[in-house]
Amino acid sequence: MIRLEKIYKRFGKLEVLRGIDLNIDKGEVVVIIGPSGAGKSTLLRCINLLERPTSGRVIFEGVDITKMDGRDIDKVRERIGMVFQHINLFNHLDVMDNVILAPMKVKGLSKGEAEQIARALLERMGLGDKLYAYPSQLSGGQRQRVAIARALAMQPDIMLFDEPTSALDPEMIKEVLDVMKALVNDGMTMAIVTHEMGFAKEVASRIIFMDDGCIVEEGTPKEIFSNPKEERTAMFLSKILY
């Protein structure tokens, strides 16, 4: 579904990504792990071109999207949902309006149609009683679940999660991970950057270990966690697993 070819990304003198090749197939759950500053988030943001790669190609369903102009990229972004570490709900809109805005303005759905989709999604997220609350009235976990619903309302083909639980209080992490697990069970294609290793082990069809702008190693959770081939992977895991 998505193929990254030789992605380089430079911010000024800093080379954040140094030749990433990555393939994500339909139905796969790819979890990207690695130390801070490894380039994990930047890599994810290159997939929907929130970050423009300095060089290399991003191929979505056989089409090189790095060559596209603005309007076509918007079209591609409709089909790639994204959930952010800092959640980024639209603060001036209530929960319902957060979710229905893009289906209405981008896809041209009527308010009624959009609300029907939104209500179903939000109820599934356990937010049926918060439809008209403002983001400031919700807990972090609730906000992140709204953000997931907002992305899903566009009925994307793939979902990108950029450290979705890193900014949450510990007791709210599980409710977000549970929602993500339900998505995995539905067969959603997902790329997830996370530090939740237990979760990664459970849901990943493939784990990517990144360090210093490169993919160091990839494999099944079993291969990576029980039997890492690379020393850097082993070192990273020994530091974070206890």
Next chain:
Amino acid sequence: MTVELTIISVGLGVIIGIFGGIARVSRNPLLLIPSTIYVEVIRGTPLLAQLFLVYFGLPSLGINLPPFTAAVIAMGINSGAYVTEIFRGGIQSIEKGQMEAARSLGLSYLQAMRYIILPQAFKRILPPLGNEFIAMLKDSSLASTIAIAELMRVGREITSRTFRSFEVLTVVALLYLAITLPLSLIVRYAERRMSVSD
């Protein structure tokens, strides 16, 4: 007349300011450079000079404007520069994540501006916008110099008939205050109304 002149001028200023503000945060030099020049030139020259230029200067180019139109144009363009800077600040104060989230959903840059960034920015800039309105209301007294019968002008006409300058000018000042005070209250009320989502 004073109120009418101010409302139309600031209205024009806000329209200029929205587009100016967007241009000032643009990365496109065709928008960024002209808008920057506009702001710097207008802010760096006195309103009185701009007013005279439009009213007394343009006729030498063959453009004759009635006093009221000239005043609205000069004050609107002047106000537009300040409102542009107010909008720029407001837009830049909105976290980057808001734009990114909007773009990630497939909204275009302009849609994201319109539905996500500007409404939130507008809420934040309401206090400085209120300031600008009050400042413009007082500056509209300058229009008396080009034969518009606004408050100041009327005051001076009465003075020249009665020679009671202290009393008349005090009343004129109080009348300005009588307009600006309710205005402050309206702005404060609007701020409270718009803070429901905070």
